[in-house]
Amino acid sequence: MKLSQLVFKSMQKNMRHYYLYFFALIFSVTLFFSFVTLQYNESIIAATKVSGTASSGFEAASYMLYFIVLFFVLYANHLFIKRRSKEIGLYQLIGMTKGLVTRLIAFENILLFIGAVSIGMVLGLLSSRLFAMILLKLLQFDAVVTMTFSKVAVVNTLMVFGVLLVIILVQMAFMVRKTTLLSLFNASKQADERVKSFSVFPMMMGAIGLGLIIYGYYRSTVLFTGQTTNLFLSMVIILATTIGGTYLVFRFSVAFLLNLFRLTKKGHLNLTDVLALTPIMHRMKGNAKSLTLITVLTAVSLAITTLSYISYYSASSSAEDEMPADYIAVDGREEPFIQALKQEGIAFEQKTFRLTSAQFDLATIFSGDVIGMFQGNTLSDALIIPLSDYHQLNSKVQLNKGEAIITGFSGFQSNIMPIEAPIDLTLLHQESEIPLRIKEVNDTAVLAWRVTAGGFIVVVEDSVFNQLQRLNSEYAIGYSTQEQTSINLTNADEETYKQVEKLYKQTGANVLFKSHEGSTVNKLSSQRSTVEYNLNLFGTTIFTTAFLGLAFLLATGSILYFKQMSEADEEAESYRILRKIGFTQDELLKGIMMKQLFNFGVPLLIGLLHSYFAVRSGWFLFGTEMTTPLLITMTLYIVMYIVFASLTISYYKKIIKQAL
Amino acid sequence: MSILIARKVRKTYGKRSLAQEVLKGIDLEVEKGEFVGIMGPSGSGKTTLLNVLCSIDQVTDGFVEINGQKLQGMKERTLAKFRRDELGFIFQDYNLLDTLTVKENILLPLSLSTIPKAAAEKRLQDLVSILGISDILSKYPNEISGGQKQRTSAARALISNPSLVFADEPTGALDSKTATALLDNLSEINKAKNATIMMVTHDAVAASFCSRVLFLKDGQIYTELYKGDKSRTEFFQQILNTQSVLGGEQGEA
Numbered sequence: 011m012k013l014s015q016l017v018f019k020s021m022q023k024n025m026r027h028y029y030l031y032f033f034a035l036i037f038s039v040t041l042f043f044s045f046v047t048l049q050y051n052e053s054i055i056a057a058t059k060v061s062g063t064a065s066s067g068f069e070a071a072s073y074m075l076y077f078i079v080l081f082f083v084l085y086a087n088h089l090f091i092k093r094r095s096k097e098i099g100l101y102q103l104i105g106m107t108k109g110l111v112t113r114l115i116a117f118e119n120i121l122l123f124i125g126a127v128s129i130g131m132v133l134g135l136l137s138s139r140l141f142a143m144i145l146l147k148l149l150q151f152d153a154v155v156t157m158t159f160s161k162v163a164v165v166n167t168l169m170v171f172g173v174l175l176v177i178i179l180v181q182m183a184f185m186v187r188k189t190t191l192l193s194l195f196n197a198s199k200q201a202d203e204r205v206k207s208f209s210v211f212p213m214m215m216g217a218i219g220l221g222l223i224i225y226g227y228y229r230s231t232v233l234f235t236g237q238t239t240n241l242f243l244s245m246v247i248i249l250a251t252t253i254g255g256t257y258l259v260f261r262f263s264v265a266f267l268l269n270l271f272r273l274t275k276k277g278h279l280n281l282t283d284v285l286a287l288t289p290i291m292h293r294m295k296g297n298a299k300s301l302t303l304i305t306v307l308t309a310v311s312l313a314i315t316t317l318s319y320i321s322y323y324s325a326s327s328s329a330e331d332e333m334p335a336d337y338i339a340v341d342g343r344e345e346p347f348i349q350a351l352k353q354e355g356i357a358f359e360q361k362t363f364r365l366t367s368a369q370f371d372l373a374t375i376f377s378g379d380v381i382g383m384f385q386g387n388t389l390s391d392a393l394i395i396p397l398s399d400y401h402q403l404n405s406k407v408q409l410n411k412g413e414a415i416i417t418g419f420s421g422f423q424s425n426i427m428p429i430e431a432p433i434d435l436t437l438l439h440q441e442s443e444i445p446l447r448i449k450e451v452n453d454t455a456v457l458a459w460r461v462t463a464g465g466f467i468v469v470v471e472d473s474v475f476n477q478l479q480r481l482n483s484e485y486a487i488g489y490s491t492q493e494q495t496s497i498n499l500t501n502a503d504e505e506t507y508k509q510v511e512k513l514y515k516q517t518g519a520n521v522l523f524k525s526h527e528g529s530t531v532n533k534l535s536s537q538r539s540t541v542e543y544n545l546n547l548f549g550t551t552i553f554t555t556a557f558l559g560l561a562f563l564l565a566t567g568s569i570l571y572f573k574q575m576s577e578a579d580e581e582a583e584s585y586r587i588l589r590k591i592g593f594t595q596d597e598l599l600k601g602i603m604m605k606q607l608f609n610f611g612v613p614l615l616i617g618l619l620h621s622y623f624a625v626r627s628g629w630f631l632f633g634t635e636m637t638t639p640l641l642i643t644m645t646l647y648i649v650m651y652i653v654f655a656s657l658t659i660s661y662y663k664k665i666i667k668q669a670l
Numbered sequence: 671m672s673i674l675i676a677r678k679v680r681k682t683y684g685k686r687s688l689a690q691e692v693l694k695g696i697d698l699e700v701e702k703g704e705f706v707g708i709m710g711p712s713g714s715g716k717t718t719l720l721n722v723l724c725s726i727d728q729v730t731d732g733f734v735e736i737n738g739q740k741l742q743g744m745k746e747r748t749l750a751k752f753r754r755d756e757l758g759f760i761f762q763d764y765n766l767l768d769t770l771t772v773k774e775n776i777l778l779p780l781s782l783s784t785i786p787k788a789a790a791e792k793r794l795q796d797l798v799s800i801l802g803i804s805d806i807l808s809k810y811p812n813e814i815s816g817g818q819k820q821r822t823s824a825a826r827a828l829i830s831n832p833s834l835v836f837a838d839e840p841t842g843a844l845d846s847k848t849a850t851a852l853l854d855n856l857s858e859i860n861k862a863k864n865a866t867i868m869m870v871t872h873d874a875v876a877a878s879f880c881s882r883v884l885f886l887k888d889g890q891i892y893t894e895l896y897k898g899d900k901s902r903t904e905f906f907q908q909i910l911n912t913q914s915v916l917g918g919e920q921g922e923a
Binding site: 292587590 | 781
């Protein structure tokens with residue numbers, strides 16, 4: 011028999027072993043190819059042009075995707091070879107040289123790759139259309155997706171998987187070379203741990219693991235506060251403690267706790283203990299690494315997906331923070347705009363805020379921790395508006411003499427450096443000092459973000475305002491903007507908004523700042539275009555991150571599934587014994603369900619916890635709403651895990667059924 | 671009183687033209703307290719007969735009745751419960767679960783029963799003291815010898831006080847000394863607890879511990895021998911003689 015014949019024969023007979031690996035390959039190609047096709051699609055390029063970061067985002071994501079695919083395929087290949095160790099051993103036993111065995115498997119792998127890449131590309135082309143539609147929907151971009159077969163994408167995918175094939179071949183050749191006949195026959199039996207008896211070491215290590223995780227969580231909650239002096243170092247510490255802690259928990263705590271529980275039973279185990287508890291305990295040593303990896307990957311992808319979803323979800327509310335009115339004009343530039351609106355008969359209402367500036371010492375309102383960040387330079391500008399103007403927004407506010415309120419204090423600022431009212435604040439202007447008592451701090455957006463540049467606004471009595479205005483007319487400090495007019499359309503429809511958008515630009519009402527020579531012009535955007543811009547910017551981000559999240563999720567889920575498949579194969583013998591001595595299939599399946607609850611549930615639970623703390627530590631940098639996006643993404647992950655767990659259980663069901 | 675009654679049991683493997691009849695109509699009765707051996711050359715249908723009798727495999731024709739209950743017509747689920755409550759098993763390759771200690775392995779059949787822990791513990795202590803494995807209860811199967819594994823397996827088979835214990839080549843993987851010790855244990859339990867045991871073996875020495883030995887040839891019962899009042903050595907000689915008449919592969923005996 012020729013080598014090629016042997017290969018075909020063995021592939022035919024071993025379809026069951028191949029199909030898993032083959033599926034993993036096809037899946038990777040599909041995912042990668044559809045993503046790359048998308049990257050080079052004309053309509054997508056057109057849609058994402060608006061945000062300049064999109065193409066680099068796509069590129070970064072494709073590198074990430076390559077790593078996911080690499081990691082996933084390497085893992086699948088590793089499992090695949092392990093499952094076939096007996097076959098490889100047998101070839102060597104009948105006198106094949108290692109070189110010949112390597113060539114045999116290499117030949118197989120090349121065949122598998124050719125098949126998988128062809129099938130995967132076809133599937134990828136089909137699925138990329140779906141992904142493209144999702145992306146354009148996210149960008150609120152109305153366009154018919156025309157899917158073209160991109161040559162660049164094909165070449166790209168072929169190259170990537172060509173390189174991957176070479177890596178796989180090297181991995182495999184290495185594995186065949188380094189294994190002895192004996193170890194090949196035993197490969198599937200390795201990594202069993204006999205938990206012998208009560209010992210202090212695992213208990214200590216397990217406790218340290220838990221401690222590390224809790225410490226990491228604690229550090230994450232204070233990450234963006236004054237307590238953190240070195241942000242990068244803190245992040246490294248948090249990552250190291252949580253990941254290390256997770257490993258220790260899986261490696262030591264789980265088996266230890268289960269063993270304690272088991273000892274209390276004094277040998278009288280129930281069936282669930284037999285089917286779930288003891289196998290988990292015994293496999294923990296071998297599984298700790300992969301469970302840690304899966305947990306961390308789940309946490310990372312979940313956190314990234316959630317954060318980008320937070321950005322997308324908050325696109326309109328953060329636009330409202332940036333642009334608190336439909337249209338905003340400053341320093342009297344609204345006049346021609348208002349005239350135009352009146353001419354067109356468009357109903358609107360306007361609010362005008364007079365502005366002036368003062369200085370204050372940051373050290374007087376922020377705690378010592380925060381002040382450290384300013385490195386001694388604590389003199390800052392504040393925008394001041396009079397109470398009578400503020401009444402346009404909230405007519406109920408009354409100020410006694412010497413009182414003031416702080417408004418427009420929101421977002422990450424208020425999270426990082428909170429101010430608690432009541433507090434004393436002294437406004438400064440050269441030699442003048444105006445002591446004030448801040449009686450309230452709120453997050454109402456009054457002025458455009460481009461006007462405040464992120465600073466907060468102090469609402470003062472009109473007399474104080476007039477005094478500061480007078481001082482500034484003699485010697486101007488701080489902000490140059492003297493007045494802001496907010497214009498909101500009433501009962502306007504889509505068409506009107508489009509028309510007004512044009513007027514806003516034509517009349518020059520959107521100019522924020524113009525240098526004397528007219529060379530530099532800073533412009534404001536309407537609230538609507540800000541929302542659009544945000545959606546566009548975050549739409550691409552959320553798409554790429556969601557795509558990566560999906561890839562991560564499918565990869566981790568599949569790995570858990572593959573692992574459980576080979577575990578089921580290894581334990582078929584136990585199920586045969588149990589069925590022989592009289593346990594029904596249903597009874598066995600109940601125990602298996604408990605085992606899967608652990609296998610999928612624990613990495614998911616710890617992953618969810620990790621990602622919750624990761625998101626909580628810095629979500630305010632990304633948007634204005636945490637709970638809903640977090641819950642939605644978490645639910646999605648839980649559902650996907652349930653799907654994988656059900657697949658696993660149905661595989662076990664098959665194994666149990668066939669066992670006798 | 672008959673514990674086991676089998677009538678016209680036939681078993682065919684494969685379909686139509688490829689069909690091979692392994693059991694060709696077997697009639698058999700086993701009384702309570704008997705220690706029955708089944709012998710025969712390789713391929714005579716010993717193990718198939720045992721599997722069919724103990725409900726792990728289905729008959730093609732005929733029926734099997736254990737303790738007055740007919741196995742044919744029982745549902746899969748009922749059969750499993752029946753095996754758990756009424757039958758005990760000892761296999762050639764021990765069939766112990768690697769992840770459980772000796773004690774946990776022995777108590778396994780009781781894991782779904784309602785027997786109180788104290789009662790279960792008493793049964794366990796009873797058995798392990800007869801079998802001499804009291805001091806390895808907390809060990810794992812890979813830490814004990816083959817003989818100890820097989821005793822553990824025997825204890826597991828007996829823990830539920832079954833009506834009938836099936837043993838499939840229990841001494842097959844043991845050296846002769848260990849095998850003899852195990853068989854001594856089995857016949858002691860057979861006498862002391864009045865347990866009914868049915869054992870498949872191709873080893874004449876093992877068979878000589880039984881009270882009755884059935885010889886199978888080509889799927890039919892060829893003959894049977896009763897030990898009666900004979901000594902074990904005499905019975906052993908008689909078994910050897912029968913085997914040589916039977917022909918086939920006796921070299922292994």
